[in-house]
Amino acid sequence: MGFNDHFAFGKYRVSGVRGMFFLLLVAIGFGATAWSPTTPAVGDEKDFLEESTLDVLGNGSQNQSPRMPVRLSLADEVVPMDAFGVREQLDRELVVNAYRHGSTMLYMKRAARWFPMIEPILEAHGIPDDFKYLAVIESGLDQVVSPAGATGFWQFMKGTAPQFGLRVSSEVDERYHVEKSTHAACAYLLEAREAFGSWALAAASYNMGMAGVRRELKEQGVGSYWELHLNAETARYVYRLLAIKTIFEAPEAYGFDLRAEALYAPYEVETHWVKGSIPDLAQFARSHGSNLKELKTLNPWLRKDRLNL
Secondary structure, three states, rough: OOOEEEEEEOOOEEEEEEEEEEEEEOOEEEOOOOOOOEEEEOHHHHHHHHOOOOOOOOOOOOOOOOOOOOOOEOOOEEEOOOOOHHHHHHHHHHHHHHHHHHHHHHHHHHHHHHHHHHHHHHHHHOHHHHHHHHHHHHHHOOOOOOOOOEEOEEEEEEEOHHOOOOOEOOOOOOOOHHHHHHHHHHHHHHHHHHHHOOHHHHHHHHHOOOOHHHHHHHHOOOHHHOOOOOHHHHHHHHHHHHHHHHHHOOHHOOOOOOOHHOOEOOOOEEEEEEEEEEHHHHHHHHHHOOOOHHHHHHHHEEEOOEEOO
């Protein structure tokens, strides 16, 4: 992981091992994808959602209370729906995310492109599939930088990134590298799961750090996320993850109607090796039938207009 780089550009994506890089040919487009939001079969919806006179879609109103799942799990760990505060906190996140239609719809569109890349990496590391939604709540599957400096899909801090195999320099910042940062996130989550014995606590620690979760567990004398009194941000964090999971798994029940052609398709790529430095990425892109815009858009981990090996 430490010396493998991937970068794509319009038609190419570049990766490397020490002194050698490879380019992957990319076809940009929209259309049918390997992932799409799915809804339960009509006959199964009663099992998935509570009966309610406030049907989200039934009368066309946009001001109905979102349906509450009857049963819910996170990474095969049952969410204690009847525990103190759980339903109300989950309801808050369902309301916020179901009625932020523009943002949530964009998340779904982007997921069609990026989940096919993220899901196999999670599986390879033994991370439950539900953790793909962690990237959604962290970054909206966008290459964002937080006010604190957390960067990329998985929002690694500059100081933390190298601990999980990500290079950060003036020219290369692998926090923007979707594949590598996903591997790094998996390494963190496995360490946190080992530390706490709970995926919910591992998820919470992604927001407040393992030391913070460990301290709160000790001071409060409890053993689960659902019992902890936490700062406002972390208290909402796992519930937001659950809300996004719930909406993504039954989008129509929450007012989302996404046709396959509206989703963002994954990029199709082929490999091309680069063995030396690239002093001018714009010229390099043109020589391969692409341009700097495509190159930098698809390879945001390239922070300059050159690459020195």
